[in-house]
Amino acid sequence: MFGLVLLGLVVLMAIMAPLISPQNPYDLAQLDVLDGRLPPGSVSADGATFWLGSDDQGRDMLSAIFYGLRISLTVGVASTVLALTLGLALGLAAAYFGGRIETLIMRIADIQLSFPAILMALILLAVLGQGMLKIIVALVTVQWAYYARTVRSAALVEKRKEYVEAARCLALSPARIVFRHILPNCLPPLIVVATVQVAAAIALEATLSFLGLGLPITEPSLGLLIANGYQYLLSGKYWISFFPGIALLLTIVSINLVADQLRDVLNPRLQR
Amino acid sequence: MLVFVIRRSLQALLVMFVMSILVFVGVYAIGNPIDILINPLADQIEREHAIAALGLDQSLWAQYVKFLGGALHGDLGRSFVHSTPALGLILERMPATLELAMAAMLIAIVLGIPLGLWAGLKPNSFAGRSIMAGSILGFSLPTFWVGLMLIMIFSVMLGWLPSNGRGPTKELFGVPVSFLSLEGWRHLILPAINLALFKLALLIRLTRAGTREALLQDYVKFARAKGLTNARVIGVHVLRNILIPIVTIIGLEFGSVIAFAIVTESVFAWPGMGKLLIDSINLLDRPVIVAYLLITVFMFIVINLLVDLLYSALDPRVRLADSRG
Numbered sequence: 001m002f003g004l005v006l007l008g009l010v011v012l013m014a015i016m017a018p019l020i021s022p023q024n025p026y027d028l029a030q031l032d033v034l035d036g037r038l039p040p041g042s043v044s045a046d047g048a049t050f051w052l053g054s055d056d057q058g059r060d061m062l063s064a065i066f067y068g069l070r071i072s073l074t075v076g077v078a079s080t081v082l083a084l085t086l087g088l089a090l091g092l093a094a095a096y097f098g099g100r101i102e103t104l105i106m107r108i109a110d111i112q113l114s115f116p117a118i119l120m121a122l123i124l125l126a127v128l129g130q131g132m133l134k135i136i137v138a139l140v141t142v143q144w145a146y147y148a149r150t151v152r153s154a155a156l157v158e159k160r161k162e163y164v165e166a167a168r169c170l171a172l173s174p175a176r177i178v179f180r181h182i183l184p185n186c187l188p189p190l191i192v193v194a195t196v197q198v199a200a201a202i203a204l205e206a207t208l209s210f211l212g213l214g215l216p217i218t219e220p221s222l223g224l225l226i227a228n229g230y231q232y233l234l235s236g237k238y239w240i241s242f243f244p245g246i247a248l249l250l251t252i253v254s255i256n257l258v259a260d261q262l263r264d265v266l267n268p269r270l271q272r
Numbered sequence: 273m274l275v276f277v278i279r280r281s282l283q284a285l286l287v288m289f290v291m292s293i294l295v296f297v298g299v300y301a302i303g304n305p306i307d308i309l310i311n312p313l314a315d316q317i318e319r320e321h322a323i324a325a326l327g328l329d330q331s332l333w334a335q336y337v338k339f340l341g342g343a344l345h346g347d348l349g350r351s352f353v354h355s356t357p358a359l360g361l362i363l364e365r366m367p368a369t370l371e372l373a374m375a376a377m378l379i380a381i382v383l384g385i386p387l388g389l390w391a392g393l394k395p396n397s398f399a400g401r402s403i404m405a406g407s408i409l410g411f412s413l414p415t416f417w418v419g420l421m422l423i424m425i426f427s428v429m430l431g432w433l434p435s436n437g438r439g440p441t442k443e444l445f446g447v448p449v450s451f452l453s454l455e456g457w458r459h460l461i462l463p464a465i466n467l468a469l470f471k472l473a474l475l476i477r478l479t480r481a482g483t484r485e486a487l488l489q490d491y492v493k494f495a496r497a498k499g500l501t502n503a504r505v506i507g508v509h510v511l512r513n514i515l516i517p518i519v520t521i522i523g524l525e526f527g528s529v530i531a532f533a534i535v536t537e538s539v540f541a542w543p544g545m546g547k548l549l550i551d552s553i554n555l556l557d558r559p560v561i562v563a564y565l566l567i568t569v570f571m572f573i574v575i576n577l578l579v580d581l582l583y584s585a586l587d588p589r590v591r592l593a594d595s596r597g
Contacts, residue, residue: 111283111287114572114573114576115527115531115569115572116527116528116531116532118531118532118534118535119531119534119568122534122549122553123291123294123295123565126295126298126299126553126561127294127295127298127299128298199412203412203414206414206416206417207414207415207416207535210416210535210538211416211534211535211538211550212550212554213550213553223414223416226416226417226420229420230420230539233420233423233424233428234423234427234428234435236428236429238424238428241417241420241424242421242424245414245417245420245421248414248417249412249413249414249417252412252413252414253408253409253412256408256411256412257408260408
């Protein structure tokens with residue numbers, strides 16, 4: 001329950017960012033360099049309070065975090081939805097058709113999953129370059145295999161059940177059997193995997209942006225905000241990195257908590 | 273068995289070949305390293321001279337064929353930036369990464385297995401719940417941010433430990449290592465903890481789940497019925513049975529620790545392979561990027577193969593011929 005409430009708050013903050021932010025952090029006219037690197041609670045030149053301090057360009061960290069959350073969540077959700085769709089299609093195809101198609105798809109997934117996601121994403125971004133679309137492409141490429149594997153194993157179990165046989169006897173089309181009969185029964189494990197993967201995607205995007213390979217400076221996600229504060233950390237100006245990190249942490253923790261609960265709710269072994 | 277190893281090796285070669293083409297073409301496409309490497313004041317003749325010296329005047333395929341020819345002889349090209357063989361550059365940095373990865377793995381094992389065992393034996397106690405809550409946190413904390421916070425607390429605020437670099441190294445069998453001197457330890461400890469955190473959380477969860485499952489088994493009930501001491505039941509009967517999956521995961525995760533070292537090395541300016549990769553990507557130093565990937569892919573394949581072999585040795589039920597090669 002706690003996780004759900006926390007996640008709701010985080011999502012709400014991201015959606016309402018333009019309404020609740022004290023300033024628009026990317027409107028340069030509103031920034032004053034003289035307000036740069038003020039500690040939390042300081043008052044800026046025009047009388048507004050920087051509750052979480054300001055960065056090197058005099059940007060209110062609280063506003064920057066709200067806007068950063070937006071970007072991080074967008075990347076996480078968009079890449080998960082796309083990877084889920086791709087993985088679902090390939091996994092179902094592998095399970096339903098079997099034979100060479102299955103061998104080819106699952107072998108590629110196996111090889112890909114034997115390398116850590118961070119390494120794969122890093123290579124892809126080194127090749128693709130920076131940008132929101134490119135990082136989503138990289139995350140989808142890294143993540144589709146998890147779904148394909150989960151769907152395939154679930155679909156293989158479902159395929160042998162009697163209701164599928166009955167559907168075949170009714171001479172329903174393969175597409176109808178796959179999408180109307182097999183797919184709905186494969187969804188529960190997939191939902192859990194997808195939830196965990198949203199958190200993983202957000203963490204991965206933050207890491208890549210921190211390394212300077214993810215989003216460009218014009219689209220500052222939480223990872224980029226943290227990277228920006230790195231150089232000031234050694235002089236004791238902790239807040240530029242600290243607070244975006246807390247926001248990132250709360251986002252990931254809340255998603256993981258929700259995933260844990262979903263797992264219990266959807267696990268048939270725990271249903272009595 | 274032999275068939276399995278041969279098939280795996282062929283597959284490995286194919287993966288390395290495909291990877292090398294992808295990266296070669298990809299890095300070629302994103303930018304011209306000459307723009308970064310050459311003095312902007314250089315005139316046309318100097319420019320052309322430099323381009324020819326790096327072999328960049330030839331077509332992409334000619335460059336790739338040349339690279340492939342060299343690679344078959346163990347020459348992965350020369351770094352554009354350092355003008356030294358890329359392979360040597362990476363091998364020079366490898367001990368630092370391996371030392372960091374091993375230290376991290378050691379921390380994760382030494383703390384993770386006992387904590388997981390405790391949480392598994394007493395799942396509803398306060399300690400058990402705290403350990404689990406801690407492991408969720410360990411999963412959720414972004415590695416690079418934890419690194420920054422460690423620097424903030426232990427280097428900036430408390431001033432106890434250095435924030436970057438490897439410190440003085442000593443030679444051990446000709447390999448420079450940090451852990452032989454106190455100063456080296458002081459440099460190693462923060463990055464190692466940082467890198468260990470994620471794996472620690474993983475090992476705790478794995479050990480706990482294994483322990484809880486094992487405790488319900490008949491052989492544990494039987495051992496207790498025989499009147500064996502608690503220490504013997506847990507230390508011998510439970511632990512031995514949960515160690516098989518744990519050993520596998522430790523082996524597999526070692527590769528992922530090396531990959532994640534890229535992040536930790538960047539945060540702590542640890543002079544390992546990962547930092548070299550990030551620097552090379554930023555400078556479009558293609559030979560080093562390609563060489564890094566080939567070496568890492570090779571390491572991964574060796575690790576995966578060893579784990580599979582070890583697994584079949586530990587668990588006689590596993591038949592390699594049946595497993596997906």
